[in-house]
Amino acid sequence: MTDVVIQRVMRHEGRLVMMAAVAMLVGVAFMTIGLRGNLAFVIELRAARLAAMVLVGVAVAVSTVVFQTVCANRIITPSIMGLDALYVFCQTALVFALSGFGFAGIDPRLHFLGNFTVMTSLALALFLPMLRRRFDLTLMLLTGVVLGVLFRSLTTLLARLLDPNDFAVLQGAVFASFNTVEPDLLLLAGVITVAGVAIAWRARHILDVLSLGTDTAIGLGVAWRGTAAGLLVLVAALVSASTALVGPMAFLGLLVVSLAERIVGTNRHAILLPAAALTAIIVLVGGQTVLQHALGGEGSLGIVVEFVGGIVFLAILFAGGRR
Template identity: 95%
Template sequence: MTEVVMQRGLVRHEGRLAMMAAVAVLVGVAFMTIGLRGDLAFVLELRAVRLAAMVLVGVAVAVSTVVFQTVCANRIITPSIMGLDALYVFCQTALVFALSGFGFAGIDPRLHFLGNFTAMTSLALALFLPMLRRRFDLTLMLLTGVVLGVLFRSLTTLLARLLDPNDFAVLQGTVFASFNAVEPDLLLFAGVITVAGVAIAWRARHVLDVLALGTDTAIGLGVAWRGTAAGLLVVVAALVSASTALVGPMAFLGLLVVSLTERIVGTNRHAILLPAAALTAIIVLVGGQTVLQHALGGEGSLGIVVEFVGGIVFLAILFAGGRR
């Protein structure tokens, strides 16, 4: 009897997953085809690049958030607590400050991407490596990240005050996530990193289920906790760095997507949760961008739309959950 019901549960989860995949494909088709005008080849290519960027970023943000929350045993934090996006914003501000808006716009995008990626992963490694050598515990590491984040944000504010108003406008364009100006070259870089990171997370899906039981239980079941946790956090940092360097900070998206997904699929099994979260992120991003382009006339940036709508949806879920 138990077997049958468990099997039915699994089939239900897989059914939901298939439904979400279908919705994601529909949204993708809508994004590619609505309002096609003019030179078809050119428009389709432009849209394809944006679509690819959104899929990459969605998958990277969703998977990194799920893994990060499981390792930290906390369902309401996102990798941004490590201060990576604060570092990213600070780096952009410092570059604009040093090179002025024109100089900043003239940086080779590949060099820019690699520089940002390296800065963020270096910070993450500096945070995690002491943990491996048993000098730090996870909480202390997260706190260090919070403090560094505050430091970077304060420095950013200081530099932004000193900026020329024109330069400041250039800066504003880069620190909100946007898919309007994605370099096709960079997609390949970010794609390789994202695929590698997601592959590692997928291989670790059963280990993640065990980690979710708590540190002591996981060790008792034979997971080498320290090494595993540090390794997974490095994967998280690589995914976050790749997506942030590609389009800008999208941390809030992760929180929104994972809480939505958990309510939709109703399981904590990572074999379901990881792909479901990735699909939700793709639906939210591509759907949001379609709405932005065709309903809002392309004004503003997707990051703002996602955070605004996402915040409202999130509050609604919290209130609905509280009333039950």
């Protein structure tokens, strides 16, 4: 009996090692393909972009896995909480208030921390009532959806009032892009992400138990309410950090978690968390490499990821019927 388990674990870990190797390879390719000009400058620029992609990939992947487990739903992403809609609304409001020129002049660190604080505050306002009695996860998610719709309509309203030049600045700010990453922000986002991922990793066994369902998890000694609220705040912090760094990446999480699940064939979080993080790194860094060198464009990776993510989402919905 235990042999079966050990065999399985070996197989999962073998796959993880393979994924790590692919991720390294993609990273090396991103750093080295088509190097020319001032080498020191180019390498520094690319290293910053690579670091940003790794951070965002890991944050989005881990937060999506945790969110899906807590919500017991494999086809939702943390964007259902309305955080990215709030982000887009904040940027629109800022451009509206300060004009495109003023918006571009905001201190990036201040901008990052402001965005991070606003998004985590919304999440806390949503989740803290959970700690009191009479709490319903579905109700909270629905509140997030409604708030998201509200922010999106306000965004549309403000965007209509913007002049075309300001609108162009806004478009640049609300589509995820790794082309301009401030090194100062990398450190800030890095600290938040590393801390968040460490907490998620420590909770991996509890996450396994949570995926058995609320009642079973309580029966096995998990203090459900507190654990779920804590994990959701963690998700919000990770999502906020990555969104404030590069912009919304709604579908990336859905895409990489379902891919990772199919590759490793297990829901065990000790395997699934690193697998999803590695998949995210491969997709982001690989996608950016292809975008830069094969497509030769300065296009936005975010748009590509959302396009592919949307198709994968539909495919999962259709394939979902067979299980």
